[in-house]
Amino acid sequence: MNTLYFDHCASAPLHRQVAETVYEVMKLHYANAAALHRAGKEALKLVDRARLGLAAGLGVKPGEIVLTSGGTESNNLALKGIWGRRGRPAKHLITTTVEHASVYRCAKQLEGTGVDVTWLQVDEFGRVRIEDVVAAIRPDTVLVSVMHVNNETGTVQPIREIGAALARFPHVRFHVDGVQAIGKVPVCLREWGIDMYSGSAHKFQGPKGAGFLFVREGLQLEPLLAGGSQEEGVRGGTHNVPGIVGMAQAFRLSTESAEERRNRMFALRRRLLAIAADIPELVLNGYGAAEEERTAPHVVNLSYPGMRPEVLVHMLEEHGVLVSTQSACSSKSLQPSRVLRAMGLGDDRATGSIRISFGDEHTEQDIDALGERLRLTVRKLKPLERSRA
Structure with a gap:
C-alpha cells in the first residue's frame, strides 16, 4: 500500500529541481556572503539574484524584501519590529482570533508588555468582517495584522477590501501573513495597500529555514536580534545562501x-x-x-x-x-x-x-x-x- x-x-515536499539547485549551491558556494574575498562576493551575487527574483514575482522593489528563516520569524519581525521603531509608548494593535500561532502568540506577548490588542471575531466560516476592522481603528492604532489564507480551514480573508478600507487611515500599517497563500491564491501587494507580507519557502515546495518579509519602502523595523549588518541591519546573521536560492526558484515555479x-x-x-x-x-x-x-x-x-x-x-x-x-x-x-x-x-x-x-x-x-x-x-x-x- x-x-x-x-x-x-x-x-x-521539496521540488525536485529545487533540491538539485540547493545541493549544487551547498557544494559550490559555501563561502559566507558577507566575506570580502571572491568566493564571498559570488555567494552574495546569488543572494542578490534570488532577492531580485522574489521582488519581481511580487511586483515590488528588491530593497523591500527582507530575507528571514521562515514564516514565524517574518511574522514576529513585522509585529515586534514596528513597535521598537516608534520611539514612544506602545499603543494599539488589531488582529483576529484565528491567526497562526506565530502571530497570535506574538500579539499575546505584546499585550503583556502594554500593547492594547483588539481581537476581531470571525463568522462561522472563519472570515473577518471588514466593518469590524474599520470600527476597531483608533487614533493610536499602529498596526492591523490579518492572515491571507487560514492554515487550518483554507478560508481566504478579504485582504484587498481591508487594504482599501485602511487607505483612509494613513497612520495605520497593514501586515498580512501570506505563508499559506503563495502559489495558491492571487496577491497584489501594491494595489492592495499591504505594508508587510510574510512568506515561508517550505510551504511552496522550497527548503525549510528560508523565508521573507516584504516591508514597504520607508517603513523601518527594529531588529529582533542584535547582530551583523546583513539585510540593511534589520536581520543580522549569516545568509542561508542555498536556502535563499532554493526559495527564489520554488517561488518562481509555484507562481509561474x-x-x-x-x-x-x-x-x-x-x-x-x-x-x-x-x-x-x-x-x-x-x-x-x-x-x-x-x-x-x-x-x-x-x-x-x-x-x-x-x-x-x-x-x-x-x-x-x-x-x-x-x-x-x-x-x-x-x-x-x-x-x-x-x-x-x-x-x-x-x-x-x-x-x-x-x-x-x-x-x-x-x-x-x-x-x-x-x-x-x-x-x-x-x-x-x-x-x-
Whole structure:
C-alpha cells in the first residue's frame, strides 16, 4: 500500500529541481556572503539574484524584501519590529482570533508588555468582517495584522477590501501573513495597500529555514536580534545562501503557472468534498464548493465530532494516509482547535478535526484512494464512537 502525503500546509515536499539547485549551491558556494574575498562576493551575487527574483514575482522593489528563516520569524519581525521603531509608548494593535500561532502568540506577548490588542471575531466560516476592522481603528492604532489564507480551514480573508478600507487611515500599517497563500491564491501587494507580507519557502515546495518579509519602502523595523549588518541591519546573521536560492526558484515555479495549478487543485478539492459528503460521520469546517472565491484550493478541514484527533490521525496513518490536526505548530497540544472554536463550533467539532492539504503531485486517483481510506477509518472507529456515547 502506497503512502499518501496530504499535509502540504505543514510542509510541502521539496521540488525536485529545487533540491538539485540547493545541493549544487551547498557544494559550490559555501563561502559566507558577507566575506570580502571572491568566493564571498559570488555567494552574495546569488543572494542578490534570488532577492531580485522574489521582488519581481511580487511586483515590488528588491530593497523591500527582507530575507528571514521562515514564516514565524517574518511574522514576529513585522509585529515586534514596528513597535521598537516608534520611539514612544506602545499603543494599539488589531488582529483576529484565528491567526497562526506565530502571530497570535506574538500579539499575546505584546499585550503583556502594554500593547492594547483588539481581537476581531470571525463568522462561522472563519472570515473577518471588514466593518469590524474599520470600527476597531483608533487614533493610536499602529498596526492591523490579518492572515491571507487560514492554515487550518483554507478560508481566504478579504485582504484587498481591508487594504482599501485602511487607505483612509494613513497612520495605520497593514501586515498580512501570506505563508499559506503563495502559489495558491492571487496577491497584489501594491494595489492592495499591504505594508508587510510574510512568506515561508517550505510551504511552496522550497527548503525549510528560508523565508521573507516584504516591508514597504520607508517603513523601518527594529531588529529582533542584535547582530551583523546583513539585510540593511534589520536581520543580522549569516545568509542561508542555498536556502535563499532554493526559495527564489520554488517561488518562481509555484507562481509561474498559478492559475492553472489553482484550477487543478480546486477540481481535486471538489472531488474530495463530494466524497466526504457521502460519509455522514464527517462534517466540513469552512467553505464548500459553492464559495470557492472565499477559500484556498488546497485545504479541506473535516471533523468527526466526538472523536479524538490523534485517533483519527493514527488510524489514517495505519491505512497509509498522512494528515494533520490543527496546524503543525499546535497539533501536539491535543486541545480543541482555537480556530474552530473562534468560528463558533462546539468542542466536539473543534476537537475531532483533521486537516487535509494537497499539492501538485496529487491526482484524482489519489483523492479517490484517500476517500476509500477515510471510509475504512470511519467504519473501524464507529464502534469506538458508540462505546464513548
